[in-house]
Amino acid sequence: MSKTFKTIARYQYSAEAQIIKGRLEAEGIQVFLTDLVTIDTDPLVSNAIGGIKLKVLTEQAMKAQYILDSINKNAVDDHGNAVICPACESDNIALFSTINDAKSLFWFIFGVLFSALPLYTRHKYRCDHCKIEFDIK
Numbered sequence: 001m002s003k004t005f006k007t008i009a010r011y012q013y014s015a016e017a018q019i020i021k022g023r024l025e026a027e028g029i030q031v032f033l034t035d036l037v038t039i040d041t042d043p044l045v046s047n048a049i050g051g052i053k054l055k056v057l058t059e060q061a062m063k064a065q066y067i068l069d070s071i072n073k074n075a076v077d078d079h080g081n082a083v084i085c086p087a088c089e090s091d092n093i094a095l096f097s098t099i100n101d102a103k104s105l106f107w108f109i110f111g112v113l114f115s116a117l118p119l120y121t122r123h124k125y126r127c128d129h130c131k132i133e134f135d136i137k
């Protein structure tokens, strides 16, 4: 059987990708990180090239995705309290960062033009139950 790979996650910075890699390898899953060196060399290109890709062998993808899901679930706020969905009150919440809005896009372009570190990374929460996205104060 030929070895094929599947991208199961993308990360903006290498630290996050390395933590997940270690977690998956502890479960016996072979992990390959692509564009890691490129992004470590210049973190500002991360958004442009789609982040660091976490790839696994296709035959291990389902198990890896399952482990990943169990890590991503149940986000907590700054005080360690579980984040609750405002719509359905589920605690099955994932945290993710995005540059989908104008404000974070502005800071991204600003960062590229002036070689500054990204000053503004927008974080949002997504409910795995009803799929809405929301912020918390």
Ligand SMILES: [Zn+2]
Residues within 6 Å of the ligand: 085, 086, 087, 088, 089, 090, 127, 128, 129, 130, 131, 132
């Ligand atoms: Zn919900």
